[in-house]
Amino acid sequence: MTTAQRVEIQHDGRSYIDLATAGGRLGMKAYWLSGNKTFRLRSQWTNIDIGKGKRVLYLNSIPIYLGFPTIESSSRLYMAKADYQHVLQPILTPQAFPEKPALRRIIIDAGHGGRDGGAKNDAYRLHEKDLTLDVSRRLKFMLERKGYEVVMTRDSDVFIPLERRPQIANRAKGDLFISIHFNAAARTTAEGYETFALTPQYQASSKYSEPGRGDSRRYDGNDQDPWNTLLGYHVQRSLVQTMGGTDRGLKRARFLVLKHLDCPGVLLELGFVSNPETAHKVRSATFRQSLAQSLYDGIIQYHKRLQRIP
Numbered sequence: 001m002t003t004a005q006r007v008e009i010q011h012d013g014r015s016y017i018d019l020a021t022a023g024g025r026l027g028m029k030a031y032w033l034s035g036n037k038t039f040r041l042r043s044q045w046t047n048i049d050i051g052k053g054k055r056v057l058y059l060n061s062i063p064i065y066l067g068f069p070t071i072e073s074s075s076r077l078y079m080a081k082a083d084y085q086h087v088l089q090p091i092l093t094p095q096a097f098p099e100k101p102a103l104r105r106i107i108i109d110a111g112h113g114g115r116d117g118g119a120k121n122d123a124y125r126l127h128e129k130d131l132t133l134d135v136s137r138r139l140k141f142m143l144e145r146k147g148y149e150v151v152m153t154r155d156s157d158v159f160i161p162l163e164r165r166p167q168i169a170n171r172a173k174g175d176l177f178i179s180i181h182f183n184a185a186a187r188t189t190a191e192g193y194e195t196f197a198l199t200p201q202y203q204a205s206s207k208y209s210e211p212g213r214g215d216s217r218r219y220d221g222n223d224q225d226p227w228n229t230l231l232g233y234h235v236q237r238s239l240v241q242t243m244g245g246t247d248r249g250l251k252r253a254r255f256l257v258l259k260h261l262d263c264p265g266v267l268l269e270l271g272f273v274s275n276p277e278t279a280h281k282v283r284s285a286t287f288r289q290s291l292a293q294s295l296y297d298g299i300i301q302y303h304k305r306l307q308r309i310p
């Protein structure tokens with residue numbers, strides 16, 4: 001680039017915005033950390049670290065996956081405008097978006113069930129479908145005690161097809177959808193928590209490096225993009241603050257249960273049952289209660305944030 005002060009540039013057919021200027025508009029200080037590899041935006045309550053050429057940023061230390069890597073030009077760091085709109089604005093200035101959602105009826109989706117057992121750990125006799133239902137029931141109890149209406153996509157060990165789950169949420173006119181899962185990996189050291197929100201249109205999901213042909217499709221769930229991000233941020237933050245362990249961040253995926261939702265929704269992976277230490281912990285009811293409590297706290301924080309929007 002020839003002009004150092006350009007707020008918006010084009011790269012690879014996309015618009016990028018200058019983070020120092022964008023941060024300034026949000027009342028944040030902006031500077032490179034020593035070594036000039038990481039750019040920081042900072043205000044009294046918020047610290048955002050963004051690596052050069054990276055597709056993840058750290059908002060108050062929570063990893064949040066972006067659609068596109070950042071780029072440097074003339075010593076300035078640029079973020080895809082789409083990421084500014086889908087990540088930073090929803091969390092920092094949600095008042096920028098119209099139609100703030102109500103929050104009265106919450107749909108809890110206990111992953112798997114019946115003939116679909118989900119992830120398992122035979123040594124510890126753990127089945128994902130049992131863990132998801134247990135945490136879901138605990139969460140339901142807390143939310144109802146607080147006065148929310150709760151609808152479960154299943155409340156017993158039954159098989160519910162994936163496509164039925166968002167249908168249940170939409171028919172019940174849910175205001176929030178939370179899908180509860182546990183993970184498993186061949187590498188038994190894998191551990192930690194992650195939250196998935198629906199990938200915005202034209203972007204690659206977090207496990208892919210570049211958008212593919214199908215990624216230009218827009219789903220009903222994309223109408224909720226800003227609120228999906230805001231919800232995902234608060235739930236992931238609460239989860240890792242309460243539980244500790246590895247923060248795998250807020251990621252993006254086009255999961256079937258998220259694509260066709262009429263309300264904000266996220267899918268959570270509450271740990272790897274394939275990890276012996278995690279497996280040992282999730283066998284304890286006290287631990288599963290803490291998991292449910294952290295989700296409850298995250299939902300309450302999301303609701304409080306919505307209420308602060310004028």
Ligand SMILES: [Zn+2]
Pocket residue numbers: 111112118119128181182183
């Ligand atoms: Zn699962």
